[in-house]
Structures are given as structure tokens and as C-alpha cells.
Amino acid sequence: MKVTQEIQTSTKIKSNGSALVDQPLLSPKSFESGQEVRWCPGCGDYSILKQMQQILPDLGLKKEDIVFISGIGCSSRFPYYLDTFGMHSIHGRAPAIASGLKATRPELSIWIITGDGDGLSIGGNHMAHVLRRNFDLNILFFNNEIYGLTKGQYSPTSAENSITKSTPYGSLDHPFNPLAFALGADGSFVARSMDRDPKHLQALLKIAHSHKGTSFLEIYQNCNIFNNGAFFVFTEKDSKPVHTIFLEHGAPLVYGVNKEKGIILDGYTPRIVELGENGISTNDLWIHDETDRTKSHILSRFFEDPRVEGNFPRPFGVFYREERSLFEQRIWQQLETVKQKKGLGDLDALIAGNETWVIKE
Amino acid sequence: MSKFIEERKNVVVKFAGDSGDGMQLVGMQFTNNTALIGNDLGTFPDFPAEIRAPQGTIPGVSGFQIHFGSTEIYTPGDACDVLVAMNAAALKSNLTNLKPGGIIIANTDGFDAKNLRLAGYEENPLNNESLQSYLLHKIDITKLTRESLKDNPLGTRDKDRSKNMFVLGFIYWLFNRDIKNTEAFLKRKFINEHDILDANLKTLRAGYNYGDITESIGQRYMVRAAKMEPGKYRSVTGNPALALGLIAASLKSGLKAFYGSYPITPASDILHELAKHKNFDVITFQAEDEIAAICSAIGASYGGNLGITGTSGPGMALKTEALGLAIMLEIPLVVINIQRAGPSTGLPTKTEQADLLQAVYGRNGESPLVVMAASTPSSCFDMAYEAVRIAVEHMTPVVLLSDGYIANGAEPWRFPTSDALPEIKVSIAKEKDAAEQKYLPYQRNEDLVRQWAVPGTSGFEHRIGGLEKEDITGNISYDPENHQKMVKTREAKIERIAKYIPKQTIDQGAEKGRLLILGWGSTYGSIRSAVRDLLEEGYDVAHAHLHYIKPFPENLGEILRNYEKVLIPEINNGQLIRLIRDTFLIPAIGYNKIKGTPITKNELKEQVYSMLSIEKEIASVGEI
Ligand code: SF4
Numbered sequence: 015m016k017v018t019q020e021i022q023t024s025t026k027i028k029s030n031g032s033a034l035v036d037q038p039l040l041s042p043k044s045f046e047s048g049q050e051v052r053w054c055p056g057c058g059d060y061s062i063l064k065q066m067q068q069i070l071p072d073l074g075l076k077k078e079d080i081v082f083i084s085g086i087g088c089s090s091r092f093p094y095y096l097d098t099f100g101m102h103s104i105h106g107r108a109p110a111i112a113s114g115l116k117a118t119r120p121e122l123s124i125w126i127i128t129g130d131g132d133g134l135s136i137g138g139n140h141m142a143h144v145l146r147r148n149f150d151l152n153i154l155f156f157n158n159e160i161y162g163l164t165k166g167q168y169s170p171t172s173a174e175n176s177i178t179k180s181t182p183y184g185s186l187d188h189p190f191n192p193l194a195f196a197l198g199a200d201g202s203f204v205a206r207s208m209d210r211d212p213k214h215l216q217a218l219l220k221i222a223h224s225h226k227g228t229s230f231l232e233i234y235q236n237c238n239i240f241n242n243g244a245f246f247v248f249t250e251k252d253s254k255p256v257h258t259i260f261l262e263h264g265a266p267l268v269y270g271v272n273k274e275k276g277i278i279l280d281g282y283t284p285r286i287v288e289l290g291e292n293g294i295s296t297n298d299l300w301i302h303d304e305t306d307r308t309k310s311h312i313l314s315r316f317f318e319d320p321r322v323e324g325n326f327p328r329p330f331g332v333f334y335r336e337e338r339s340l341f342e343q344r345i346w347q348q349l350e351t352v353k354q355k356k357g358l359g360d361l362d363a364l365i366a367g368n369e370t371w372v373i374k375e
Numbered sequence: 376m377s378k379f380i381e382e383r384k385n386v387v388v389k390f391a392g393d394s395g396d397g398m399q400l401v402g403m404q405f406t407n408n409t410a411l412i413g414n415d416l417g418t419f420p421d422f423p424a425e426i427r428a429p430q431g432t433i434p435g436v437s438g439f440q441i442h443f444g445s446t447e448i449y450t451p452g453d454a455c456d457v458l459v460a461m462n463a464a465a466l467k468s469n470l471t472n473l474k475p476g477g478i479i480i481a482n483t484d485g486f487d488a489k490n491l492r493l494a495g496y497e498e499n500p501l502n503n504e505s506l507q508s509y510l511l512h513k514i515d516i517t518k519l520t521r522e523s524l525k526d527n528p529l530g531t532r533d534k535d536r537s538k539n540m541f542v543l544g545f546i547y548w549l550f551n552r553d554i555k556n557t558e559a560f561l562k563r564k565f566i567n568e569h570d571i572l573d574a575n576l577k578t579l580r581a582g583y584n585y586g587d588i589t590e591s592i593g594q595r596y597m598v599r600a601a602k603m604e605p606g607k608y609r610s611v612t613g614n615p616a617l618a619l620g621l622i623a624a625s626l627k628s629g630l631k632a633f634y635g636s637y638p639i640t641p642a643s644d645i646l647h648e649l650a651k652h653k654n655f656d657v658i659t660f661q662a663e664d665e666i667a668a669i670c671s672a673i674g675a676s677y678g679g680n681l682g683i684t685g686t687s688g689p690g691m692a693l694k695t696e697a698l699g700l701a702i703m704l705e706i707p708l709v710v711i712n713i714q715r716a717g718p719s720t721g722l723p724t725k726t727e728q729a730d731l732l733q734a735v736y737g738r739n740g741e742s743p744l745v746v747m748a749a750s751t752p753s754s755c756f757d758m759a760y761e762a763v764r765i766a767v768e769h770m771t772p773v774v775l776l777s778d779g780y781i782a783n784g785a786e787p788w789r790f791p792t793s794d795a796l797p798e799i800k801v802s803i804a805k806e807k808d809a810a811e812q813k814y815l816p817y818q819r820n821e822d823l824v825r826q827w828a829v830p831g832t833s834g835f836e837h838r839i840g841g842l843e844k845e846d847i848t849g850n851i852s853y854d855p856e857n858h859q860k861m862v863k864t865r866e867a868k869i870e871r872i873a874k875y876i877p878k879q880t881i882d883q884g885a886e887k888g889r890l891l892i893l894g895w896g897s898t899y900g901s902i903r904s905a906v907r908d909l910l911e912e913g914y915d916v917a918h919a920h921l922h923y924i925k926p927f928p929e930n931l932g933e934i935l936r937n938y939e940k941v942l943i944p945e946i947n948n949g950q951l952i953r954l955i956r957d958t959f960l961i962p963a964i965g966y967n968k969i970k971g972t973p974i975t976k977n978e979l980k981e982q983v984y985s986m987l988s989i990e991k992e993i994a995s996v997g998e999i
Pocket of ligand 1: 052162237238240
């Protein structure tokens with residue numbers, strides 16, 4: 015294989031980034047595993063994989079330090095297609111496996127690949143807990159609002175009344191709002207992107223990686239077989255400008271074909287305004303602040319059905335980020351503190367315990 | 376006044392009271408003291424499932440039984456010589472287990488109208504003839520405790536909490552003991568609570584002195600040190616021993632221990648014990664559920680560490696899917712099941728051996744793994760160490776079975792020094808090996824073990840998962856021939872481990888004969904005691920005890936065929952017996968008790984008598 019040879023002929027380095035001389039130059043191709051990709055032709059997963067391969071060489075990581083861990087579902091095939099370390103685990107449990115790995119190997123760059131069924135249905139419990147603990151991990155949550163691998167049942171993010179294989183008369187379930195869930199679980203980085211905007215997706219993948227803490231990135235992903243066009247209103251050229259708003263830290267919330275609309279915050283109530291009308295200028299608009307927890311909750315509620323009259327545009331970008339101590343660091347610090355206090359453990363003393371006696375011959 | 380001291384070979388004492396009476400602490404302290412003077416011993420704590428079971432009722436009784444002697448002791452004893460009853464319910468629920476002529480120490484304050492009613496007594500048994508056949512000592516422990524603490528500033532409620540120390544002091548006096556080690560223990564425990572320490576110390580001495588001053592008790596007892604193998608000893612219970620075994624294996628193998636666990640009775644003490652020893656670089660992770668607990672351990676193992684998880688039966692049920700993943704990944708993993716009585720929530724604080732078939736078979740698909748069992752509190756250390764050794768050297772999950780009885784039971788332990796522990800060979804792929812040839816994750820050595828390559832090792836990037844693997848390459852494969860081959864290979868790999876475990880030995884009795892009693896797990900003590908008696912009585916019996924169940928020791932079949940009959944006692948409805956019949960096609964006979972309590976020595980002896988006497992009858996019929 016060309017890729018492996020490329021790596022092998024280059025000088026290897028052991029240091030943890032201090033003397034990055036002669037590191038093999040990685041290219042997107044270096045990250046192709048050579049396995050035949052088995053998603054349906056046209057599936058949104060292809061784009062996500064491609065953007066991932068594009069940005070991986072730019073992260074300054076060594077290939078061997080990257081681990082992709084997935085659960086079960088279409089999206090969870092992802093690790094097979096990347097020439098890094100990878101585990102295709104069991105349904106919903108990737109966050110738990112990643113937690114054990116990160117706790118013991120904090121230097122690794124760990125990416126959890128999951129979907130709406132894997133991450134919020136069968137694995138919902140682990141998702142909540144991994145977010146609150148705040149390991150330095152990246153979670154890519156592929157949302158296609160359907161069960162693809164099991165051939166088309168509604169998922170916990172499917173809209174009410176969805177007609178699917180398991181709900182021929184319409185689903186009765188109220189759907190999850192994944193970003194509200196992540197914020198509710200005290201996620202320290204909460205963001206959204208989409209498969210059909212490569213530039214935005216690449217940028218968000220990089221930001222998610224750079225965040226120190228658990229990054230939760232929801233990616234709208236088209237399942238062209240069982241739920242084709244679920245997100246077209248947000249992703250396609252003609253409707254995208256009217257139905258989406260792209261968040262940028264420190265910038266006002268504007269959107270529309272000619273950026274003629276904006277959002278103002280009236281107390282805690284957001285309102286859509288037309289710029290220029292009633293003397294409203296960009297100065298009056300809500301300025302996005304990624305570090306504002308309260309406002310991030312309001313933003314996550316821009317979640318109505320886009321067919322509803324007067325709906326808010328769906329936000330994309332970073333909703334919220336905060337620097338919070340990392341769980342793996344707390345684990346290792348505690349080990350150090352106890353070692354300093356009690357001294358390195360002496361196995362024989364431990365086995366003997368506090369009270370012993372001797373039986374003589 | 377001087378009192379007569381009678382020597383006894385062995386004694387069984389039961390401490391029983393309300394769950395708030397502190398009987399477990401008294402039991403543990405008395406156990407340590409007993410161990411320190413060199414008696415052999417066995418204990419059995421028995422407590423209600425509810426933290427605060429209704430006060431004064433029979434379900435709320437918490438008990439601690441200790442059997443100690445100058446002879447070998449293997450069980451907590453069948454019937455007691457001394458019963459401490461802190462209230463009426465404690466007396467009622469334990470009286471049937473007291474030997475005729477046995478001593479009752481009753482706290483009269485626990486026999487007031489309310490206590491009597493809750494225990495279902497129509498009149499006070501302490502004041503009528505019903506206890507005539509016992510030696511009854513009535514003591515108003517509450518009153519005496521309060522009197523001894525006249526000068527202590529604590530409130531009455533707090534003072535009353537040191538009642539249990541009065542009992543302990545009195546029992547120390549009764550058995551002619553030294554109270555120093557308990558004083559030292561109290562000083563450590565209450566180092567920052569001066570008044571509580573004072574109360575405990577004073578009451579302990581008051582209890583001891585009471586023995587000396589009271590006129591009504593003229594007799595004391597003593598039990599000489601047992602003849603035990605020379606060496607250094609300590610007292611140990613099963614769960615801490617198991618935790619120490621894991622730490623020892625982590626240090627000897629050089630692998631960082633990661634223990635992912637979710638609280639569950641009776642396994643939580645392993646988590647508590649490991650969490651104390653962070654200066655041994657042990658990471659403990661209290662996961663959000665049983666599934667996350669095992670999955671986090673799998674993640675740790677995948678990263679080149681020693682991944683361990685521990686639970687009890689219901690938790691084990693939740694872990695089975697992840698166990699299947701570990702089997703497919705072929706990575707080391709140690710899974711501890713401290714069995715309790717099931718099914719479902721069952722009897723959480725009672726003991727049972729009913730998860731054996733679950734351990735061997737309880738997963739989807741053909742999913743072989745190694746199953747081992749500890750037999751005594753101290754063997755928990757050895758078997759935990761062994762579980763790690765096998766898991767790491769053979770790249771497989773290992774299930775280690777223990778149960779509530781040995782987890783909480785204590786015994787003297789002639790503990791090993793660290794340099795006497797066997798080596799654990801770890802072979803994790805190194806970067807320099809990468810240049811030689813491309814890494815093939817499912818290429819195997821002669822023992823069918825694949826190579827462990829962990830993230831961070833350049834040149835070894837690979838993907839693994841729960842889907843069926845192609846032989847050698849580890850690529851996903853749906854090929855039918857390959858699937859059959861892999862199923863057979865995974866099974867053969869586990870079976871081959873038989874070469875690396877100790878041969879089965881005969882614990883007692885002849886190598887050939889009429890009857891072999893084959894046991895596993897916590898029945899060890901009862902079987903050993905029963906067989907010792909039976910051999911003395913001239914019966915042709917032997918005892919073998921299994922610690923390795925999947926795979927069985929290589930010579931087990933040969934041993935079984937050396938006896939005319941094989942009896943398998945189990946605290947379940949017959950599980951090992953199915954494996955034995957299935958593997959060796961022998962007509963083994965079961966003895967099964969499923970009451971949440973251990974099989975006693977006498978029950979087992981009765982079973983053997985009836986088996987052998989029926990044979991005698993048949994033989995004599997044949998003669999006519
Ligand atoms: S079923 Fe849908 S999500 Fe799955 S691979 Fe096909 S298109 Fe993609």
C-alpha cells in the first residue's frame with residue numbers, strides 16, 4: 015500500500031510534539047484505509063468522511079494517536095474507512111468505551127462517531143453522562159432523523175407524524191432536540207453543521223477538535239434512501255438563506271437572501287426583524303456570544319418545523335463553548351495528589367494490612 | 376473475684392441485633408482479635424437488604440456469626456454456643472440455631488413491650504421457663520452503658536450508640552481476651568471525635584469489667600491458638616482480598632489498573648477498596664450504569680491497560696452484550712461477579728451460586744470465555760491474580776465468580792510476599808516491530824493468541840469491532856467458511872488455556888474410591904469439614920474443588936473416573952453438574968440447597984450417609 019510506505023520511509027519521532035522534525039507529511043489520502051466504502055450511493059455520510067479526511071492532516075496529530083470509536087448504525091461504519099486506530103463497537107456504547115480509553119490514555123485524540131438512534135436512543139444515557147463529565151473528546155452526531163441500517167423506522171429525532179416502516183399511520187413520539195439535550199447535560203461545546211456545506215463542516219470539525227473538552231457536533235446528514243430531503247430546506251440553495259442562520263462569535267444574528275433579516279432579543283424573547291424597518295439596524299441585533307449559556311439555550315430552541323408560519327431560522331455554528339476542567343485531568347491529578355500525600359504504594363505493606371501475627375515452627 | 380476458666384477446642388458465637396445496633400462492627404472487631412491470638416476461624420455476616428429495615432422486627436435483624444478454634448476451621452459453624460441477642464427479634468430468629476445448653480446474653484432493654492410485640496412474643500421469654508435449657512445472662516446493657524458515660528458530654532442518643540462496645544467488652548472478658556487492639560482501632564477510627572472516642576473506650580472497658588464484678592457469671596472460656604502452618608498471617612474478607620489481588624497483578628504486570636463499576640450489593644466493596652489505593656495508580660471509575668462500567672473497562676484494555684469490571688448477577692445480565700464484544704475484540708478483560716441469590720433482584724444480601732451457567736453460556740452466539748471461581752476469602756486474592764494472568768497472556772475476557780458468602784466472610788490468611796507471585800507476561804506490540812511486516816490483527820501464535828497492538832503505536836493502525844472478522848487480517852467478513860473457522864478458533868483458543876492452568880488436585884481423601892465430592896466456589900469450607908469428619912468416621916470419600924471451570928483442568932476427566940460415584944453439592948438448582956455430565960458423560964448426583972444460605976457441614980454429611988447407607992441396603996439385598 016502506497017500510504018503505509020509513505021509513512022514508513024519517513025523518519026519516525028517519539029516525542030509528544032516537542033521536536034516535530036521530520037514528521038511525515040500527511041495528506042487526506044494518508045487517511046484512507048483502503049476498505050471499500052459501503053454506504054448507499056448519494057448518502058450524506060460520504061461528504062462527512064471526505065471533510066474529515068480533508069482536515070485530519072491539518073490537526074497536527076500523528077496518525078497513530080487518533081482513534082475513532084463508533085457504535086452501530088450506518089454512520090458507525092465510519093472508522094473502517096480511516097487509516098487510524100478505530101473500533102466499531104456495540105449499539106450506543108461508544109461514549110462509554112471512549113471514556114475508559116481517554117481516562118487511561120489522555121494523550122490520544124478520540125472521536126466518537128454516532129447517530130440519532132445510536133446516540134440518543136439506545137445510548138442516550140451514556141451521551142448525557144459523557145457530556146457532563148467533560149473528557150477531551152469529540153462527538154460527531156450524524157442526525158438523519160431515521161433508522162437507516164435497520165431499513166427505515168422512525169428515530170428519536172424524527173418529526174411527529176413521520177410516516178415510516180414502523181409508523182405507517184404516523185409516529186406519535188415527540189422528538190428530541192439534540193442540541194437542547196447536549197446543553198441540558200452541561201456539554202461544554204455544542205455546535206451544528208451539515209453534510210452539504212463542506213466548507214462549514216470542515217471549519218466546524220476543526221473548531222470541535224480545538225476545543226478542550228467534550229465537543230458535541232450535530233451534523234445534519236441526508237439519508238437519501240429512507241428519509242431523502244429531510245434537511246433540504248436548510249441545505250439547498252433556494253431555501254437555505256431564508257431558513258438558516260450562521261452563527262459567528264461577536265457578530266450580529268443576520269440572515270436572508272440579502273442579509274436583510276435579523277434577530278433581536280427582547281428580554282428573553284427572540285424576535286425576527288427586518289433590517290431598515292422601524293429604524294432597526296445591525297447595531298440593535300442580538301450579538302452572538304458563544305460563552306453565554308442562557309442565550310445558547312434560547313438559540314437551541316430555534317427548532318420549529320420550518321413549514322410553520324413565522325418560524326425562526328435554524329442556527330448553524332457554535333452555540334456554546336466553555337472552558338471547564340477535563341475529567342481525565344482530574345483523574346490523573348487525583349492520582350498524583352494521593353501519591354504525594356501517601357507516597358508511592360508499597361505492595362507488600364498493602365497485602366499485609368494493619369494487623370499481622372506470626373505462627374512459628 | 377476469681378473465676379473458673381474452661382478450655383474449649385472450638386466455639387461458635389453469634390452476635391444478633393437490630394440493623395442499627397452495630398453488630399457487624401462488633402463481629403469484625405472480635406474476628407480480628409480472634410485472629411491475632413492465633414485461632415483459626417470462619418465468619419458469616421448476615422444482614423437485611425434494607426439499610427433501615429423496620430426496627431425491632433425479625434426482618435430487621437442483623438447477625439454476625441464467628442466460628443473459631445484451636446483446630447482447623449473451614450466454616451462459620453452450623454449451630455452456636457453463644458448467642459448475643461440485643462432484642463427480642465434477634466433472640467427469636469436465632470434461637471433454633473443455638474446448641475442445647477448454650478449461652479444467651481440478652482439485652483433486657485430490648486425486651487420491652489414494644490419489642491416483644493414486634494417479635495411476636497406473647498410474654499417475655501426472659502422471664503418465663505422457655506429458656507430453661509440454656510444458660511441465660513440478662514444484662515441491661517442500655518442502662519449500664521449510660522451509667523458508665525455519666526461524665527461524657529454526649530446526648531443520650533449518641534451515648535446509646537456505644538452499646539455495642541459494651542457487648543464486645545463483655546465477650547472479650549468471657550473469652551479471656553486482651554482489648555488493646557480494639558482500643559487502637561477505636562483511636563484510629565475516631566481520631567477527630569474526642570467525645571465519641573471517649574464513649575466507646577469507656578463502654579468497652581465497662582463491658583469487660585462487668586464480667587469481673589458481676590456475681591451471676593462464674594465461668595469464662597478460652598480457646599488456644601490453632602496449629603497452623605508457620606508464617607505471617609492476617610485476617611481477610613473476600614472482597615478486599617480480591618481487590619488486593621487485582622492491584623498486585625497490576626503492579627506485577629506493569630499494566631495500569633482501570634476498574635469501571637456501578638454500585639451493586641455485594642460487589643461494591645471491591646470498588647470501595649480499590650478507590651482507597653490510588654497511590655498504586657489504580658483508576659476507579661463509577662460509571663453511569665453496568666453497561667458503561669464494562670464498556671469503559673473495554674476502552675481501557677483497548678488502550679493497553681488492565682481493564683476490570685465488577686458486579687453481581689443482575690449487573691452481569693446487563694454486561695453480556697459488551698462481553699460478546701470483548702470476545703470478538705480478543706482483548707484482556709477481567710469481569711468479577713460476586714453472586715447473590717436471584718433471579719432478577721432476588722435476595723440481594725443472600726448467597727447463591729446460580730450464575731455459573733450464565734458465566735459459561737449467557738451470551739448471544741457462540742461466545743466462549745474463561746470462567747474461574749474463588750473458594751474462600753483468601754483464595755479471592757489468588758484467583759483475582761490468576762484471572763488477570765490468564766486474561767492478559769491469552770487475550771480474552773475472564774469471568775471470576777465469587778459470592779456474598781466469601782465476599783463478606785473472614786479467615787486467617789497466610790499472605791504471600793510480592794516476589795513470590797508468579798510472573799505475568801505482557802506482550803504489547805512495539806513501534807520497532809512495525810517495519811518488519813504489516814500488522815495483521817488476527818494473526819495468532821501457537822496458542823491461538825493474537826497480538827495486542829494499542830493506539831499510539833505507529834505502524835499498527837487498524838480497525839476492529841464486533842462484526843465477524845476475516846481470519847488473520849481482521850477485515851469484516853461475511854464468508855460462511857470463515858465464520859465457522861473463526862467460531863471454532865475462538866473456542867479452541869479458550870480450550871487451549873487448560874495447558875496453562877494448574878492440574879486438578881484432590882483436597883482430601885484417596886485418589887480412587889467410592890465417592891468423590893466435587894465442589895466449586897464457596898462450598899469449599901463445608902465440604903472440607905464434612906469430608907474430614909467422614910474420613911475420620913471411616914467412610915471412603917474424597918473431595919476435589921474446582922477453581923477453573925472453563926476450561927476444566929486437563930486431568931479432571933481422569934479424576935472423575937477414579938470414583939464409583941460423584942456428588943456435586945451446589946447452592947443452586949444444579950449447574951456445575953450439567954457441565955460435568957455434559958463434558959464427561961458421567962451420572963453425577965447433585966445436592967442442591969437454594970435457601971440463600973450456605974450448605975452446612977451436617978447437611979452434607981447427612982446426604983453422604985444416606986447415599987452410602989442406601990448402597991449398603993442394596994448390597995445386603997443382593998447378598999440374599
Ligand atoms: S440507509 Fe441512509 S444513512 Fe444509511 S447508508 Fe444508506 S443513505 Fe446513508
